[in-house]
Amino acid sequence: TQTSKILILPGDGIGPEVMNEAIKVLKAFETPQRKFELQQELIGGCSIDIHGKPVTDEVKQAALTSDAVLFAAVGGPKWDNARRGLDGPEGGLLQLRKAMDIYANLRPCSSTSPSSSIAKEFSPFRHDVIDGVDFVVVRENCGGAYFGRKIEEEKYAMDEWGYSEAEIQRVTRLSAEVALRHNPPWPVISLDKANVLASSRLWRRVVERTMVAEYPQVKLVHQLADSASLILATNPRSLNGVILADNTFGDMISDQAGSIVGTLGVLPSASLNGLPGDKMPKTRPYGLYEPTHGSAPTIAGQNIANPVAMILCVALMFRYSLSMEAEAQCVENAVRKVLDSGLRTPDLGGKAGTKEMGDAIVSAL
Amino acid sequence: TQTSKILILPGDGIGPEVMNEAIKVLKAFETPQRKFELQQELIGGCSIDIHGKPVTDEVKQAALTSDAVLFAAVGGPKWDNARRGLDGPEGGLLQLRKAMDIYANLRPCSSTSPSSSIAKEFSPFRHDVIDGVDFVVVRENCGGAYFGRKIEEEKYAMDEWGYSEAEIQRVTRLSAEVALRHNPPWPVISLDKANVLASSRLWRRVVERTMVAEYPQVKLVHQLADSASLILATNPRSLNGVILADNTFGDMISDQAGSIVGTLGVLPSASLNGLPGDKMPKTRPYGLYEPTHGSAPTIAGQNIANPVAMILCVALMFRYSLSMEAEAQCVENAVRKVLDSGLRTPDLGGKAGTKEMGDAIVSAL
Ligand SMILES: CC(C)[C@H](C(=O)O)[C@@H](O)C(=O)O
Numbered sequence: 060t061q062t063s064k065i066l067i068l069p070g071d072g073i074g075p076e077v078m079n080e081a082i083k084v085l086k087a088f089e090t091p092q093r094k095f096e097l098q099q100e101l102i103g104g105c106s107i108d109i110h111g112k113p114v115t116d117e118v119k120q121a122a123l124t125s126d127a128v129l130f131a132a133v134g135g136p137k138w139d140n141a142r143r144g145l146d147g148p149e150g151g152l153l154q155l156r157k158a159m160d161i162y163a164n165l166r167p168c169s170s171t172s173p174s175s176s177i178a179k180e181f182s183p184f185r186h187d188v189i190d191g192v193d194f195v196v197v198r199e200n201c202g203g204a205y206f207g208r209k210i211e212e213e214k215y216a217m218d219e220w221g222y223s224e225a226e227i228q229r230v231t232r233l234s235a236e237v238a239l240r241h242n243p244p245w246p247v248i249s250l251d252k253a254n255v256l257a258s259s260r261l262w263r264r265v266v267e268r269t270m271v272a273e274y275p276q277v278k279l280v281h282q283l284a285d286s287a288s289l290i291l292a293t294n295p296r297s298l299n300g301v302i303l304a305d306n307t308f309g310d311m312i313s314d315q316a317g318s319i320v321g322t323l324g325v326l327p328s329a330s331l332n333g334l335p336g337d338k339m340p341k342t343r344p345y346g347l348y349e350p351t352h353g354s355a356p357t358i359a360g361q362n363i364a365n366p367v368a369m370i371l372c373v374a375l376m377f378r379y380s381l382s383m384e385a386e387a388q389c390v391e392n393a394v395r396k397v398l399d400s401g402l403r404t405p406d407l408g409g410k411a412g413t414k415e416m417g418d419a420i421v422s423a424l
Numbered sequence: 425t426q427t428s429k430i431l432i433l434p435g436d437g438i439g440p441e442v443m444n445e446a447i448k449v450l451k452a453f454e455t456p457q458r459k460f461e462l463q464q465e466l467i468g469g470c471s472i473d474i475h476g477k478p479v480t481d482e483v484k485q486a487a488l489t490s491d492a493v494l495f496a497a498v499g500g501p502k503w504d505n506a507r508r509g510l511d512g513p514e515g516g517l518l519q520l521r522k523a524m525d526i527y528a529n530l531r532p533c534s535s536t537s538p539s540s541s542i543a544k545e546f547s548p549f550r551h552d553v554i555d556g557v558d559f560v561v562v563r564e565n566c567g568g569a570y571f572g573r574k575i576e577e578e579k580y581a582m583d584e585w586g587y588s589e590a591e592i593q594r595v596t597r598l599s600a601e602v603a604l605r606h607n608p609p610w611p612v613i614s615l616d617k618a619n620v621l622a623s624s625r626l627w628r629r630v631v632e633r634t635m636v637a638e639y640p641q642v643k644l645v646h647q648l649a650d651s652a653s654l655i656l657a658t659n660p661r662s663l664n665g666v667i668l669a670d671n672t673f674g675d676m677i678s679d680q681a682g683s684i685v686g687t688l689g690v691l692p693s694a695s696l697n698g699l700p701g702d703k704m705p706k707t708r709p710y711g712l713y714e715p716t717h718g719s720a721p722t723i724a725g726q727n728i729a730n731p732v733a734m735i736l737c738v739a740l741m742f743r744y745s746l747s748m749e750a751e752a753q754c755v756e757n758a759v760r761k762v763l764d765s766g767l768r769t770p771d772l773g774g775k776a777g778t779k780e781m782g783d784a785i786v787s788a789l
């Protein structure tokens with residue numbers, strides 16, 4: 060029997076509800092040969108309430124000894140006056156990113172499977188614009204301005220937006236490994252502002268050098284980040300492949316990418332420290348999986364939240380942490396089947412409850 | 425007779441061609457009472473070729489003693505191996521921004537006038553999504569990461585992303601003044617990442633304090649920059665008003681905003697040090713006006729470049745530097761008339777030449 064230890068972090072708002080449905084889906088894959096050992100802990104606002112901080116050392120330790128982490132959402136009006144940054148509810152997530160050293164955030168975006176029927180109805184774009192869009196954003200997740208030294212005075216504030224060669228190398232390698240999982244390999248499209256920023260010039264140099272030396276079979280394209288945000292909205296198919304970006308540009312681009320499908324309610328993400336089977340040196344491949352939507356406190360506890368993004372996180376976890384590609388596709392196919400059937404939660408104009416949606420997906424597995 | 429001194433900077437690539445058409449339009453407004461004194465100078469690659477630098481002190485001085493600057497475009501493959509940043513072709517523009525202290529970059533974006541017929545045909549969005557979109561992005565243009573201290577070593581690079589209270593105050597005031605030019609006043613929607621960045625927390629605090637104390641009649645909304653990039657692509661009408669952002673987020677958002685109309689070929693921009701008639705302390709309102717598209721070296725010299733964005737820069741110059749609002753609207757109406765008539769340069773699927781387009785707009789004035 061193979062047992063995978065999964066840390067469950069439901070967090071705040073709609074987090075616990077959507078997590079419940081993801082757990083149902085996960086449990087459906089248990090067999091005598093394959094067990095999941097779930098450990099549930101607090102994070103975000105609920106952790107502040109009980110422990111006075113958004114994540115405890117014990118929870119960080121649990122993350123480091125798990126095979127993967129499922130994270131739902133944090134934050135809400137109750138904690139909006141708490142100090143922001145590392146001490147606020149989102150700080151739980153930021154601290155966990157750093158503790159697990161999950162340096163790559165992946166957001167797959169495809170107008171085809173598994174959310175094609177949603178894209179058809181909810182994309183703000185003309186159909187001919189998004190037809191055949193298929194890319195994954197790989198955002199550097201542990202460095203740059205978001206984690207640099209900070210100064211915060213009464214009349215001046217500053218964030219250091221810095222990168223080392225090693226930080227750029229490892230996320231470049233991971234994006235190339237993602238590209239190689241496609242046949243033929245996807246291109247890697249690297250974003251920067253090398254025409255203005257010193258950190259971007261290093262970024263471009265190191266990405267170029269790493270790809271040429273280690274992944275000559277993967278096509279590399281450099282694209283200015285500002286132009287990329289326009290191209291993503293006018294000719295997104297031309298970005299098909301792996302879109303690699305630093306923490307800041309990646310934050311903007313990966314949120315904007317949600318516009319292709321038109322709603323974050325069905326979009327999962329993965330934060331990784333490596334990929335199983337890649338050729339990168341590391342102790343172990345950590346992975347944290349979270350929906351791209353937030354904690355939606357106004358609709359919490361009403362059984363109307365959309366659990367699809369959270370459920371698709373289980374698929375990503377199967378794919379990137381547990382080497383269960385067939386099972387990942389099985390979850391994605393079930394989601395597609397249910398969405399194609401027209402079953403929808405209220406955010407997508409339907410009447411289905413959170414539980415009903417989860418049950419339908421489990422039945423479709 | 426009132427004489428306005430205008431510095432003309434055609435730059436590289438298609439710059440000279442589109443500038444010629446803008447000058448035609450400008451000249452059409454000369455009367456015995458109103459003269460324009462034009463001084464033409466080099467900037468960008470052509471200045472590197474002759475002077476060894478992208479902008480000379482003489483040109484900077486000329487900018488500081490002009491009533492306004494018309495700038496077309498810089499750069500091209502010929503100079504791509506030159507040092508980037510302040511010494512490359514774009515450095516001419518960056519240095520000029522700093523010398524003129526034009527701290528606010530404005531990009532109007534409207535699905536109605538004057539480019540409504542272009543938006544209808546070329547917007548990647550569904551019509552119901554962009555119907556009635558009307559906003560202007562105000563990007564801080566002289567501070568932040570783009571102008572901060574830099575470190576560039578072999579294995580590490582860093583840009584300081586810093587803001588002072590004074591830098592945030594003045595661009596906040598300018599955006600409020602733009603909001604007040606509408607009746608009723610537009611809201612100001614300020615973007616930041618106050619949940620992560622120290623500079624964003626100062627940004628939010630100073631914007632809030634300045635608006636409450638000095639512009640209580642203008643509604644202020646804070647919006648996380650990453651969410652804003654998604655909203656801009658899913659529900660852009662909800663951002664109608666003045667979108668205020670720092671240099672980095674403003675760079676991303678203002679390029680992305682070009683997607684509403686679908687082409688940069690018809691979108692002008694203004695970089696300002698103040699507004700005529702506002703209540704802000706300054707020596708004089710400098711203004712530099714430039715199209716949002718680039719130098720398009722591959723189509724240069726063929727009389728096929730689209731001069732509309734450059735011509736609309738003349739309208740913005742009339743509006744923001746020369747207190748000629750009626751004339752500004754006259755230019756915009758002429759552009760609308762010509763675009764509505766179906767006359768198009770090849771970038772928009774038409775057969776009109778650059779000159780033909782300019783002539784048609786002059787006739788329609
Ligand atoms: C909540 C916040 C700290 C976070 C970020 O900016 O990284 C979020 O916006 C994201 O994109 O995951």
Ligand SMILES: CC(C)[C@H](C(=O)O)[C@@H](O)C(=O)O
Nearest residue numbers: 254255285514517518570675
């Ligand atoms: C050319 C470049 C330096 C410039 C910038 O990033 O400011 C451009 O992208 C712009 O947006 O005006």
